[in-house]
Amino acid sequence: MWLLTVLLLWVPAGAQTDPVKAVITLQPPWVSVFQEENITLWCEGPHLPGNSSTRWFLNGTAFQTLTPRYRIAAASISDTGEYRCQTGLSVPSDPVRLEIHRDWLLLQVQSRVFTEGEPLTLRCHGWKNKLVYNVVFYQNDKAFKFSPQNSEFTILKTSLSHNGIYHCSGMGRHRYTSPGVSITVKELFLAPVLKASLSLPLLEGHLVNLSCETKLLLQRPGLQLYFSFYTGSKTLMSRNTSSGYQILTAKREDSGLYWCEATTEDGSIVKRSPELELQVLGLQTPTPVWFHVLFY
Template identity: 65%
Template sequence: MWLLTALLLWVPVGGQVANFTKAVIILQPPWVNVFREENVTLWCEGPQLPGHSSIEWFLNGTTIQTSTPRHNITAASFSDSGEYMCQTGLSAPSDPVQLEIHGAWLPLQPSKRVLTEGKPLTMRCHGWKNKLVYNVVFYPNRKPIKFSDRDSALTILKANMNHSSVYHRSGKGPVPSPVPFTSTRVPVMVKGLQSLISVLPYIIYYTTLTLQFLLHMYVCVGLCQDLPSELNWNWESASASDHGEEVTSENPKDI
């Protein structure tokens, strides 16, 4: 039954190769750039064996001590920056999540650096220790696209490949200053969806494997049901022969 489950998990769905066995990391709060001394939680989601809940966590390719679905970072420091991955009992390793800890007063906080076309993208304007930021302007590839008097976020409900860019933003702090603060530049990449034609061979291949498995199971069940009656008939025939009795076939297969 586990083989059938594994095969079904790889069957392509909706025009994409659906790799449901890959673990997924979810950030809370959902920003890949965070301030020093802030708290961050990473959640690992993925299929598990019944009765097992252990998780492997990796930071820059090295296993870390956490073995639960939740990895907490309290009062984040620069040493917490890096590439995080996780893996559950029945999953492949997750896609890497690059977490950066900043000491700058005005970092740009995107929800993701890499995302799939059609997914939402949010970039937040957020000052150090929740200080207000005024006159906020967002720039993709140095071109201003949004202005706000107060702290705000740039939200793209359905990102497409045209939204791939290098973003930064500018803003002023609570003390009036003729020169606005400018964040570091953050690249964001939107990946396109695969076409149905490109995944058609995967659909045929994995569907065929699943049907073969079901056919073998059906044959096996049929053989197992016939085996006890054949063994019982053979035993009775042998017993009658030992007593010199004539053996009359009652095996349904001889009729």
Template identity: 50%
Template sequence: MWQLLPSTALLLLVSAGAQAADLPKAVVVLEPPWNRVLTLDTVTLKCQGAQSPGDNSTQWLHNGTLISRQTSYFIKAASVENSGEYRCRTDLSELSDPVQLEVHVGWLLLQAPRWVFQEGEPLQLTCHSWQNRPIRNVQFFQNGRSRKFSYTDSEFHIPAAASKHSGSYFCRGLIGKKNESSEAVDIIIQGPAVPSTSTFLLHWPQIPFSLVMALLFAVDTGLYFAVQRDLHSSMGAWKNSKVSWSQGP
């Protein structure tokens, strides 16, 4: 049975190596959850990632340059210079995927949590004003056609998005006596994801490790049966052998 030890040890080493190499990615979270803001807006970026006990250090990168080691990155009054790509990392997580922050100059800005939705998901749009000035006679447009009008409500909600809701959106309203409009933004509504594809993409990193485990199991099984075969052969040869005795003088 000692022949099984090397493969078992190898299995443990492979498992430990896989765990060390598969650190989860950190995630950048925006509060409020808009990646498009106006100048002088307040933005907080939080880094979600595993950390060692007592270690609160976090690396923040803006356009590839290290800018902070705090858990959260706070922008008190946004400027155009704050636009760009943000990423973060903790001591027990890999570098996050980039999050793009856009700081715009203007009176009105259309905001949404994201710009690509799946069919059936709720769609929430906000017509945001500079320094949160009051807006009256708010209108939302899709592909140049009015979709909603309200005297004071600056929100546009679609309970379940469909393909017909894809298109170019902007909002318009009165700020004081000025009739202002936001820039147009494209919103994409995608069809439902294919479960088999998503499941494969979710679990594909585990496939090589599973193949290694199956290979080691096969090797162990082969060694086991080889040892059993040798033992049976030895026992058969012992039983079939003839022993002669002779009596001395």
């Protein structure tokens, strides 16, 4: 009820657009830190004119910091929890869970939830910035990266195969192992399916519409998918915002295997459809009928 009241008070009368959701960013950017380390949370969102007041919440309870910047000096276990913020013209942000650890080694990430195609940086961080070497990164207890000196590793484009529990191990005075971190990668859109407007096989001469059908699973502002169509080694249409392609007059030589691709504008996600076999049959020539005429 308190949150709802705040929203009603802060959204200006007569506003027609939906309020913007505030966003929390961290500096340094890691959602897990050691005890006694410093971390700053920033709340980004629109404000009322002349009023930069910001509401902060920890585990659903408001606390008395009213600036867009909230600094935690010498973090303690009690600082662990879910943080939200709200500016004068925003709705509350999504929660950011900050975890404070007392350990020797920590696997740090910038988020625990990613959308496929986004980069994922893993940092194997030693207590009090102690040097860590011979670092091994693990996914679901299986080693996938060894680094003798560099304690950071970046997966440039995440995919669904990157879901799992990650941890790291490294040498200091001894070999240490970090606690596990659960990483979730969400699918942005389904792999496309190529469909034809007519049942197959079909007779030549018909117009055929091919459609590259997919479904957005997550809403992202400004997202635009691009579609390409192929047959054999031939590109029929490349990177078009239209998900359809027309064969105006089908011929027997149009028979073959067809497929399509759907991709994001930056090319970070490319998904290919299964192949569709298009069969075009030639028009049948009428069989001549012979009539026997009897003359008397």
